[in-house]
Amino acid sequence: DQQVKQNSPSLSVQEGRISILNCDYTNSMFDYFLWYKKYPAEGPTFLISISSIKDKNEDGRFTVFLNKSAKHLSLHIVPSQPGDSAVYFCAASANSGGGADGLTFGKGTHLIIQP
Amino acid sequence: NAGVMQNPRHLVRRRGQEARLRCSPMKGHSHVYWYRQLPEEGLKFMVYLQKENIIDESGMPKERFSAEFPKEGPSILRIQQVVRGDSAAYFCASSQYRGPADTQYFGPGTRLTVL
Numbered sequence: 001d002q003q004v005k006q007n008s009p010s011l012s013v014q015e016g017r018i019s020i021l022n023c024d025y026t027n028s029m030f031d032y033f034l035w036y037k038k039y040p041a042e043g044p045t046f047l048i049s050i051s052s053i054k055d056k057n058e059d060g061r062f063t064v065f066l067n068k069s070a071k072h073l074s075l076h077i078v079p080s081q082p083g084d085s086a087v088y089f090c091a092a093s094a095n096s097g098g099g100a101d102g103l104t105f106g107k108g109t110h111l112i113i114q115p
Numbered sequence: 116n117a118g119v120m121q122n123p124r125h126l127v128r129r130r131g132q133e134a135r136l137r138c139s140p141m142k143g144h145s146h147v148y149w150y151r152q153l154p155e156e157g158l159k160f161m162v163y164l165q166k167e168n169i170i171d172e173s174g175m176p177k178e179r180f181s182a183e184f185p186k187e188g189p190s191i192l193r194i195q196q197v198v199r200g201d202s203a204a205y206f207c208a209s210s211q212y213r214g215p216a217d218t219q220y221f222g223p224g225t226r227l228t229v230l
Contacts, residue, residue: 043121043223044158046219089158101146101213102148102160102173102174103219105159
């Protein structure tokens with residue numbers, strides 16, 4: 001039972017355009033969401049996060065949107081750059097008082113930025 | 116300011132042998148998490164430890180796997196009598212505080228291959 005789903009295994013975007021990566025979740029206990037970026041043979045690197053009390057968080061070229069009613073979040077990267085080519089993982093966490101402390105990850109989306 | 120360190124980076128074991136994976140958290144971090152990534156999958160939470168305590172081991176397989184985080188030294192993930200299905204990348208993460216508000220910083224991973 002996958003509680004965090006990234007339905008697109010890969011996404012190809014032209015350099016300079018907007019990249020939109022999507023993530024859906026099923027567990028209504030999740031109240032904190034994170035995006036990680038991962039290069040081959042390296043560990044995931046934290047990118048941006050959002051609490052369930054917000055619907056948008058922005059950090060430079062990266063913006064995360066959260067739609068709680070739809071249990072959906074998305075990561076927007078604009079403009080996309082060649083160095084953005086990587087696997088992006090969506091992760092979720094439940095309230096520490098009511099759930100495990102470990103993160104629940106999606107399977108990842110491989111973003112390819114084409115010149 | 117060193118990040119999370121894991122060693123070895125690559126480990127090859129024959130079926131039935133033991134595997135020991137080590138993780139040194141970031142300086143000032145006392146919370147350690149272990150995750151496993153099987154091929155073509157996302158990261159799966161295994162166990163969460165603080166110094167000398169296992170806080171949450173809900174993701175650990177019931178047999179052959181154990182973890183510790185002693186007062187001195189790195190955290191150790193131990194897999195006894197390894198089988199081919201244990202071949203995966205094992206990531207350790209650390210955080211300064213407990214709870215979803217903090218992010219977990221990941222190490223580069225140990226890639227275990229069981230022959």
